[in-house]
Structure formats: C-alpha cells, structure tokens
Amino acid sequence: MPEYSIFSLLRNALNGNRDWKPAWRKPDPKPRYDVIIIGGGGHGLSTAYYLAKEHGITNVAVLEKGYLGSGNVGRNTTAVRSNYLMPESIRFYEHSVKMWENLSHELNYNVMFSQRGVLNLGHTPAQLDEFARRGNAMRHLDADAVLMTPAEIKKLMPGVDISRSARFPILGGLMQWRAGTARHDAVAWGYARGADRRGVDILENCEVTGFIRDGSRVVGVTTSRGEIRAAKVAVAVAGSTGRVMRLAGIDKMPIESHVLQAFVSESIKPFLDTVVTFGMGHFYMSQSDKGGLVYGGDIDGYNSYAQRGSLQIVEDVQSEMLALFPSLAPVRVLRSWGGVCDMSMDGSPIITTGPLPGMYLNCGWCYGGFKATPASGFAFAHTIAQDRPHEINAPFTLDRFHRGHVIDDKGQGATPRLH
Amino acid sequence: MLIACPYCGPRDVAEFTYQGDGNRTRPDPASTDLGAWNEYIFDRVNVAGDHNEIWQHSGGCRSHLFVVRNTLTHKVASARLIRQAPRSVPPTRSIPETVQTALAEQALTAAHRQSKAKSVSRNLPKTVSKSAKAPPRAAANPTRKPGGAK
Numbered sequence: 347m348p349e350y351s352i353f354s355l356l357r358n359a360l361n362g363n364r365d366w367k368p369a370w371r372k373p374d375p376k377p378r379y380d381v382i383i384i385g386g387g388g389h390g391l392s393t394a395y396y397l398a399k400e401h402g403i404t405n406v407a408v409l410e411k412g413y414l415g416s417g418n419v420g421r422n423t424t425a426v427r428s429n430y431l432m433p434e435s436i437r438f439y440e441h442s443v444k445m446w447e448n449l450s451h452e453l454n455y456n457v458m459f460s461q462r463g464v465l466n467l468g469h470t471p472a473q474l475d476e477f478a479r480r481g482n483a484m485r486h487l488d489a490d491a492v493l494m495t496p497a498e499i500k501k502l503m504p505g506v507d508i509s510r511s512a513r514f515p516i517l518g519g520l521m522q523w524r525a526g527t528a529r530h531d532a533v534a535w536g537y538a539r540g541a542d543r544r545g546v547d548i549l550e551n552c553e554v555t556g557f558i559r560d561g562s563r564v565v566g567v568t569t570s571r572g573e574i575r576a577a578k579v580a581v582a583v584a585g586s587t588g589r590v591m592r593l594a595g596i597d598k599m600p601i602e603s604h605v606l607q608a609f610v611s612e613s614i615k616p617f618l619d620t621v622v623t624f625g626m627g628h629f630y631m632s633q634s635d636k637g638g639l640v641y642g643g644d645i646d647g648y649n650s651y652a653q654r655g656s657l658q659i660v661e662d663v664q665s666e667m668l669a670l671f672p673s674l675a676p677v678r679v680l681r682s683w684g685g686v687c688d689m690s691m692d693g694s695p696i697i698t699t700g701p702l703p704g705m706y707l708n709c710g711w712c713y714g715g716f717k718a719t720p721a722s723g724f725a726f727a728h729t730i731a732q733d734r735p736h737e738i739n740a741p742f743t744l745d746r747f748h749r750g751h752v753i754d755d756k757g758q759g760a761t762p763r764l765h
Numbered sequence: 766m767l768i769a770c771p772y773c774g775p776r777d778v779a780e781f782t783y784q785g786d787g788n789r790t791r792p793d794p795a796s797t798d799l800g801a802w803n804e805y806i807f808d809r810v811n812v813a814g815d816h817n818e819i820w821q822h823s824g825g826c827r828s829h830l831f832v833v834r835n836t837l838t839h840k841v842a843s844a845r846l847i848r849q850a851p852r853s854v855p856p857t858r859s860i861p862e863t864v865q866t867a868l869a870e871q872a873l874t875a876a877h878r879q880s881k882a883k884s885v886s887r888n889l890p891k892t893v894s895k896s897a898k899a900p901p902r903a904a905a906n907p908t909r910k911p912g913g914a915k
Binding site for chain 2: 587588589597598599600601602603647648649650651652656657658691747748760761762763
C-alpha cells in the first residue's frame, strides 16, 4: 500500500500524526558501496532512484555537501518543457516531459506538475517563421506545439499588452500546452524518499574532498565524513563540476560556471495561468499557487560560483516584465536569489561514462536542468548500470566537442554566456 | 561589482562587457593542430577563486582589460590594459589521451547501434579516425533564438 494515501491520511488524522516516518533516513556512511553518486540534487537523487528501481542496484550512496535540495533543485523557476529545435534535444526533453506526466503517481508524492503551457512570444515576422520551423520540428518528434495569434494570446493572458503601440508589439506565439511547472522541492523529496525506501543511503553534509585512484581508475572518494569506496563513482554536481573534476585531476572541461538570478513578487490575485517568455530579450514568468510571480531573465554573463548576481540584470529583468505587462508596475519584488549554472559550450548537457575509468559524468545543464530531472536520472542510471548510454543520452557525450558534433540549439557557438 | 579601469577609475560593472576567459592561448593561426584548436575553443579552467578574464569598458573608454576577479566573492584583484597581460598561462591537466581514445571508440560503437536502430543517427559519425576527423558542423540556426523559459 502506498505510504501516502487517503487511508494513511485518515489514520494519522485520528491518531495524532504518530505514524508518519521521516521521508529519508540519516544513515552513517558505509566503507563500501556499489555506486557512489556525488551530488544530492534533483539529478543525483533521481539517478539513485532509477538505479534502484530499474536496475536493482540498491547498494548506493548519494553524497550531498549541504542539506538535501539546497542547490539548484530548490533555486530554479520550475519550468518543464521540450520546445527545442535539434532532434537530439527534443527527443531527450520530450522523454522527460512524458516522465513528468506520471511522476506524482510514480513517486507516490505530489510534485504538483501542472501542464499550464509554455508560450514563447514573437515580435517580428522572422521570429514567427522560426517558431513555425521549431514547432514543426517538435511535432515531427511527437512533442506538441501550436502557433497562437495575438487575439488568442490576449484571451489567454488579459494582462499582456498586445497593442501596436507596445515597445515590442506581439505578432504571435509558439505554445506547448503539455509543458508547465512543478513544485521543485517536492521533486527532490519525492525522489529522495523513493530511493531511501529502496535501500539507498542519502548522506547529507558529506562533502567530497578528493578521489581515491588505483592507477587511472577511480575507486572511491575521500569525504568530510571519511573514506568511501565504490566500483563506480558518478558525478552529478551541476555548477560545481569544475571544482569536483579538479579534485580528480582534470583541470579543463567544456564547462563554465555562471550565475543566474530569479525573482519572486509579492502574492497577487490570479493573473497568469501559463508560463510566458518574452521574445525581444530574455524573460520568462509564471505565477505560483501562492500567487507570487516567479520570473527571471539572462544569466549575469560572467564566471561565478557566488550564488548571487549584479544589479544591472535585476533592472533588465524588471524592465522586460513591464514591457510585456505594464499593469505590474506597482507590484513589489519579494525576494531574489542566484544559482550557479554549469554552462556547456553548446548549451546541451553531458551524460556519459568517463572521463576516467570507473567514473560517470552528468553535467552541462546550463540553466535548464530542472525540467530534465526525471530523464536525466533515468538515462544516467542506465549509463552507470550498463556502462553504455541509453539511446536518449547517446548523443550527449563529453567528446562531442572535439569530434565536431556539438548539439547547439541556439547556434551560438562556444560562448557559454550566450546560451 | 566595481572594476577599476586604468583610464577611468573604479566604475560599475554595468559599464563593462565580459569578453570571456583570459586563460586561453590562441594557437598560431597557421597551426593545423586540431587538438590545440579544440582545446582553445572548447575547454575552460573554470576556476573557483582568482580568475583571469577579459573585459571591455564598452560603456566608457572602450579599452580591453585583463582583469583578475574572484569568482567566489566577485572581488576584483586587478585590472590592467590587455597589452600588459601576462603571456604565459599556468600548465593544466586535461583528460589523458588514452582515455579520450577509449571514449571515442565507445561513442563509435554507440553510433553504430544507433544507426542500426534508425534513430538519432543524423548527427553521429559513421567513422571516426585520427586521419579523417569530421569538420565541425555549421551552426544550424544562426539567428538568435528568442529566450525560452528556464
């Protein structure tokens, strides 16, 4: 019987909530595991979950340097979508959207996945042509996409300025209705509980300080909680990829760490029931169930591990919001924060075996890793268990850059700050 | 964040444009060493701490600057004109060549399996060898794509 159900709710309501168990244990590290996953974020936890569930590998440790969910999985703007152009990207992210659709049932944990749609706004005829092209590419690979007219957009979002006198008049949009948002903390907690109940040890406050090597092979890690050995060591540390790989003796990676800021406004009445992106700059917004507007824009554009950004991006993002929704001018910003993004050289992730024997690597998510959480864990678990990639992550190798097979959705080249 | 421009003095970061990592050395333009070019274009040291970078005072005197800035604290240690930048960069360790070859072979096997399954084959190479490296594919979409939700 599922742990959370109407019956368990009723039972606990009647007996003073004494039957609930902690969602995950706080075990001490064992000296040896089959698999160590470095990084207790969304991707690390989902990898542990799918290793246990799909591949029967339960002697697994997830090492988290802080508390569970303290990194980007609790710092993002929660959009889930697959509106990409390159076939490799569409296949991967569409796989993820399909997994999101059943995730609450899968985990017996309400991740509040809400398919409220993601709408890209277009402001020039060329953008609409590009939308048609991208929409067709998506539909060709089983994702959904429709073009919307300004009148339809106005009906969907009464607050938007579609007048011809707007600073950037809206000519149309590309909508993916199956896209949406999810509750990011619940995703981390749900995967953590699912993995824990199958026997995975989640070790919090356990920072990796070095790798134990046997020749070139990685055979374990030293941590702030002692030495832990394993046949397979997987790295899923997002913005800290450069630092962790340096511990393994690799100084150069096709990754730069940048800071992305996000904002939440005070709660207002229902204003926007979809996710909208601005096409004449970089801005995206949705409204949370609590009523706060959750929004953000460009990354700051310089290397940073600081989890905070500069004021000019704050101003930039607010002005983009007002260009779209002039009526939001009196709404106050409640809080803002920054997260460290592992920007790859082509804007696409890396999920692969290597780069050292005994090591497995999951990184390069740029600022879009949250939506990939289920598929990333699913594919990474497959890669770890079988020592070869699943077909959905086969193109996302580390050596694709040197082989000249980059997956550059945006066509920006090796300029991470522009992806 | 303030950057002390040698001409203009300390100015707000909003006046500056980030030009990227200052640790890279461009190979001789006549060089045909693919490995060196690949490393120059794609690989970064991504330092957590004092980081060498190139900035331009685009909203001021337009000088290109060589800046040492801490990526953990955002504190700028020094900013000088680019022509005064140090020429040498510290040696770094990258992925060993033997491991890279093994990885390329692995990818090749995956590519064959993929093409048999008639999926995801378009962008994977039929052959990969040292003598016949495929040239980088041209960017499929040169126009700037409008921002997607993150």
